Amino acid sequence: xxxxxxxxxxxxxTKRMIRRKILKAVCxxxxxxxxxxxxxxxxxxxxxxxxxxxxxIIGKEDILKVIDQGADDTxxxxxxxxxxxxxxxxxxxxxxxxxxxxxxRHRIPExxxxxxxxxxxxxxxxxxxxxxxPKEKETRKLHAYxxxxxxxxxxxxxxxxxxxxxxxxAYPVETNNRYITDPTPIPKFDNPxxxxxxxxxxxxxxxxxxIYAIPPYTxxxxxxxxxxPFEIQTWDECCSICGSTKSYLxxxxxxxxxxxxxxxxxxxxxxxxxxxxx
Amino acid sequence: xxxxxxMHVENxxxxxxxxxxxxxxxxxxxxxxxxxxxxxxxxxxxxLLKCLSGEIYPSSGKINISLEQGGVKDFxxxxxxxxxxxxxxxxxxxxxxxxxxxxLRISAGGNIAxxxxxxxxxxxxxxxxxxxYWMEKTEMDSDRIDEFPIGFSGGMQQRLQISKILSSNPQxxxxxxxxxxxxxxxxxxxxxxxxxIVRDINVTMIIVTHDLAVVRFLTDKLLVMKDGIVVETGLxxxxxxxxxxxxxxxxxxxxxxx
Numbered sequence: 001x002x003x004x005x006x007x008x009x010x011x012x013x014t015k016r017m018i019r020r021k022i023l024k025a026v027c028x029x030x031x032x033x034x035x036x037x038x039x040x041x042x043x044x045x046x047x048x049x050x051x052x053x054x055x056x057i058i059g060k061e062d063i064l065k066v067i068d069q070g071a072d073d074t075x076x077x078x079x080x081x082x083x084x085x086x087x088x089x090x091x092x093x094x095x096x097x098x099x100x101x102x103x104x105r106h107r108i109p110e111x112x113x114x115x116x117x118x119x120x121x122x123x124x125x126x127x128x129x130x131x132x133x134p135k136e137k138e139t140r141k142l143h144a145y146x147x148x149x150x151x152x153x154x155x156x157x158x159x160x161x162x163x164x165x166x167x168x169x170a171y172p173v174e175t176n177n178r179y180i181t182d183p184t185p186i187p188k189f190d191n192p193x194x195x196x197x198x199x200x201x202x203x204x205x206x207x208x209x210x211i212y213a214i215p216p217y218t219x220x221x222x223x224x225x226x227x228x229p230f231e232i233q234t235w236d237e238c239c240s241i242c243g244s245t246k247s248y249l250x251x252x253x254x255x256x257x258x259x260x261x262x263x264x265x266x267x268x269x270x271x272x273x274x275x276x277x278x
Numbered sequence: 279x280x281x282x283x284x285m286h287v288e289n290x291x292x293x294x295x296x297x298x299x300x301x302x303x304x305x306x307x308x309x310x311x312x313x314x315x316x317x318x319x320x321x322x323x324x325x326l327l328k329c330l331s332g333e334i335y336p337s338s339g340k341i342n343i344s345l346e347q348g349g350v351k352d353f354x355x356x357x358x359x360x361x362x363x364x365x366x367x368x369x370x371x372x373x374x375x376x377x378x379x380x381x382l383r384i385s386a387g388g389n390i391a392x393x394x395x396x397x398x399x400x401x402x403x404x405x406x407x408x409x410x411y412w413m414e415k416t417e418m419d420s421d422r423i424d425e426f427p428i429g430f431s432g433g434m435q436q437r438l439q440i441s442k443i444l445s446s447n448p449q450x451x452x453x454x455x456x457x458x459x460x461x462x463x464x465x466x467x468x469x470x471x472x473x474x475i476v477r478d479i480n481v482t483m484i485i486v487t488h489d490l491a492v493v494r495f496l497t498d499k500l501l502v503m504k505d506g507i508v509v510e511t512g513l514x515x516x517x518x519x520x521x522x523x524x525x526x527x528x529x530x531x532x533x534x535x536x
Contacts, residue, residue: 145359147366149395156391157384159402160424225402 008055009087014038018056018211022202025213030175031143032126037209041083046076047105048206050122051083054103057118057202058084063091065099070107070248070265077105096268106169108190110247110269113199115216121184123205126212128172128182148180151223159228168233174221175214183220189232189248194220237262242273282309283344284449284482285330290339292325298506299325303339305501305511307450312476312483314497314514316490316529322506323486324454330484331371331452332361346449366396370443374455376435379442380427386413386438387423393446412441417471433464437471444475453485457492469495490533494518502526 006012014036021035040048058064064084068077072094080103081092093099096111103120113119129139132150142148151172158165165171171188175181183191184203194201194214201214214220224230238245240261247269249262264270285307292299300322307313315323329336332353341353346368356364365371370393373379380389390409399405410420416437427435436456443451456472457465473496476483485497493500493514500517502510502525510523521527 141358141362145362147362147396149366149392152395152400153381153384153388153392156395156402156405157388160385160387160406225405226400228402 005087007060007088008058008084009040010038010052010055015056018052021211022053022057022213025202025211026200026215028179029214029218030179030181030212032210032212035209035211037206040206042079044207045124047080047103047122049204049208049211050103050105050120050206051080051204052206053120053202053204053211054084054101055087057120058088058090058101060088060090062101063093063099065093065096065102065268066104067102067107067109067266067268068105069250070109071267073267094268095272106185106187107248107265108186108193110264110266111272112193113197115198117199119197119199119201121186121201121203123182123184123203123210124207126182126203126205126208126210128170128180143179146178148174151180152225155223155225155228159225164228165224165230171230172223174223176218177221180223181212181214181220187233187248188222188230191220191222191230192232196220235262239264239270239273242270242277244270244273247273283307284309285344286340286342287330288340288342290326290329290336290341292329292334292336292339294325298322300329300503300506303501303508305499305508307482307484309482310480311499312485312497314493314500315484315486315503316488316493316500317503318488318529321503323488323503325506326503327452327454327484327486331369332356332365366393367446368449370446370448370451372436372439372443372451372453372456374458376427376432376439379439380435382426382428385424385426386418386430389427389438390442390445393442397446408445412445413438415444415475416441417467431464433460433468436460436468440468440472440475444479444481447479449482451481451483453483453487455487455489456485457489458487465492472496490518490529502529 017036021033025033040051066077066081068074084090085092096109101118105122127139129142129150132154133139155165169187170182170185171191173181173183173191183194196217198216200216203212222230235249239249241263244264247264247266250265252261252263254261283306287303287305290303291301303326317323328334342350343353344350387409390412391405394405394408409423413420413423418437427438457468497514500514501508504525510517510526518530521530
């Protein structure tokens with residue numbers, strides 16, 4: 001463990017401030033709580049929000065897993081894991097089932113999370129209405145008064161132009177029948193996993209300085225129309241490594257002829273599936 | 279027949295600093311009635327409309343409204359949320375410039391759908407059919423439902439704005455110079471459309487204009503304003519044919535006889 005830092009890099013007062021905001025966020029599911037975001041030793045957009053949330057709740061006993069687009073071995077995931085190893089001297093893991101704390105960018109692990117786990121999302125833009133209403137003052141009113149027609153107008157527009165909703169990631173959800181929430185840029189494939197999840201879901205946006213949360217066993221509904229229900233992505237192919245037909249697949253171009261392969265985006269799931277099938 | 283009073287305005291006054299916006303306005307609005315407010319520029323017409331539609335909070339006075347579900351409420355003491363809800367569903371403003379009332383980045387159908395989604399309509403094909411119905415009702419080509427209003431002519435945009443407001447079946451519609459900025463032949467067509475629709479669906483309206491032709495054609499009752507006060511009020515035909523106040527006389531005599 002590197003000396004000269006407080007445990008988990010942030011000082012105790014900052015951690016307490018963030019924990020207070022997390023508590024508030026848990027009490028009002030889906031509500032974006034402003035917090036005094038600190039500068040972290042990595043660039044905005046790389047997970048400064050998630051890393052602050054993780055730093056303020058991590059304990060010495062925790063086992064941390066970090067994923068980026070589902071993978072444990074990408075730059076962002078490895079760097080954040082190394083960071084916490086250095087400033088906390090804690091155990092890290094690649095196995096979803098072993099982890100007590102999972103920080104994620106753009107995916108929810110395929111393995112179902114349990115009640116002893118916490119998942120922390122890195123959030124680039126916490127405001128689902130931002131692209132529809134540029135004024136912050138107005139979006140806060142829209143949330144406060146539950147005026148969410150704009151969001152459905154967006155879906156209406158997509159159906160009228162393309163025949164179906166084409167939004168495939170950051171698909172807006174309604175949390176606990178109240179706040180419309182941005183599930184972060186996860187594929188809409190993962191949206192159903194958020195509903196009634198046993199694990200606590202925390203969301204940290206570093207640049208925008210917002211924290212929000214979805215407590216365990218909370219209803220999370222993806223927005224849709226009565227006659228155009230929400231659907232997740234499907235593939236005709238299976239994973240070319242483990243053969244899974246149930247996981248979220250990444251398309252990979254493998255040569256100059258444009259041939260392509262599909263593989264699981266969740267590397268831990270893919271590896272364990274391969275083990276099992278051997 | 280017992281006609282329901284839906285708005286009661288008493289001693290409504292608004293000052294901009296020490297400047298009078300409008301002073302001591304009194305009137306009653308009944309269901310199905312079309313009230314015209316005329317006057318020259320700066321006479322307080324728009325200030326009055328803004329007070330009535332909750333855009334500004336008047337310095338003093340009282341506005342009582344009757345709700346659809348029954349009961350009388352003091353409009354000015356309603357919380358902001360209820361005022362906004364009212365504006366988004368039961369009431370509606372047709373702005374002089376359609377760009378203020380429409381979202382130009384979403385299609386014609388999307389604009390109408392926004393209004394309906396505010397009243398929790400979550401069925402796509404119903405939204406679509408209602409959109410088409412109202413476009414046809416305002417004499418637009420319903421095949422253009424997926425086009426963006428930015429590509430529409432001024433008259434078309436105004437028609438779209440009107441169909442958007444009317445689609446939620448509002449109780450009161452406020453119109454601020456609905457035909458201002460349009461050429462005379464388009465004005466006439468839009469007025470025709472408005473007239474045929476209002477008789478059809480029995481909507482209550484308050485129209486602010488400086489165009490006497492508009493009030494003559496559409497309104498039942500008239501308020502004539504000058505320098506922030508109402509100088510004359512009465513049935514439209516009476517006021518226009520037998521003006522009592524010198525300003526009204528000036529106004530009616532200033533219509534160009536061709």
